[in-house]
Amino acid sequence: MKADGQLYLDLMKRTLTNTIYRGVPVAWVEGQPVFDTTRREHGTPWLNIAHTMVSVRRLDNLQFCLERALADGVPGDFIETGVWHGGACIFARSLFKAHGVQDRTVWVADSFQGVPTTTAGSHPMDQELALHEKNAMLAVSEETVRENFSRYELLDEQVSFLSGWFADTLPGAPISQLAVIRLDGDLYSSTMDALEHLYPKLSPRGYVIVDDYGIPACATAVHEYREQHGIEDEICFIDPYSIYWRRSTGSSGW
Incomplete structure (x- = not known):
């Protein structure tokens, strides 16, 4: 990728996280309406007009995982389970565009209705x-997410929507292979549904990213699934609250 491609991706990160125009922090998360650039780069505060809650550091990690998968020829697509305004998925599509990836x-x-x-x-x-008590803030319609993709001129045939509860949509999802899985469903049930139905489709040397590992319910699902399927691949911390690991050629996940 050329230098101007990296400049484009860096600008996407700053725009999606809204470290450019900034905004008012979500009160129920932060409790005080103060913008702090350093804290925003690490994921806090959540802003009322950003297209993602994901921090710059977590978008850096997503870029690392996707680019490593591309460089190593790991076959498969990208999926995020739990997208809010769609920012991380928009970034993934922008990365494919920057690298000229068309396949x-x-x-x-x-669910586009919030959490169950x-x-x-x-x-x-x-x-x-x-968490359903916070659905007034967490629920973002599919129409809104599609519009957000369109604003970046990234809504095309390489973007597909799976609308509905994970337990209903993921088992029959028309996905053959995945190179990177990003889990952002908060709950035990949402995390376990995603792992059960998507991890078997993850290619060897592909990546799993868990945004909500800092939530005990999510972390419990992750460790139970790994234990049940004998997954011993090293867990790496992105920050104190999120993790990723790379699937080895020997871990089954079945």
Whole structure:
């Protein structure tokens, strides 16, 4: 990729995270409306007009994983489960464009209704989180996400939407291979659904990124799945709250 391609990707990061125009932090997360450039680069505060909650550091990690997969010839697409305004998926599509990649799809998987309402049958840790109470902020419509892609001129045939709860959409998703999986579903159930139905499609040397590892419910699902399937690939920290690992040629995931 040429230097101007990297300049384009750096600008995408600053725009998607809104470190350019800045904004007002979401009060229920931060409690005080103060913008701090250093903190925003590490993911806080969440801004009311940004297209992603993902930090610059986490977008750097996404770029690393995607570019490493491309350089090593790892076959497959990219998927994010839980996209909010679509920022990380928009960035992934921009990276494919910068590298001239025309044979990989960005899969945008979300309920577009927020997180599921917990019930008596939900995992106890999900019940305790009760994140559905924040759906007024978390729920972003598919139409809005599509419009966000269009604003960057990145809504095309290499972007596909999986609309609905993960338990309903992921089992039959028309995806053959994945090179990078990015999980951002917060809950135990959402994380486990994604791992169960997507990890078997992850190519050897492909990457798994877990945005919400700092949430105990999510971390529990990750460790239970890894233990159940004998996955011993090294977990690497992106920051204190998110992780990734690279699938070895010997780990099954089945």
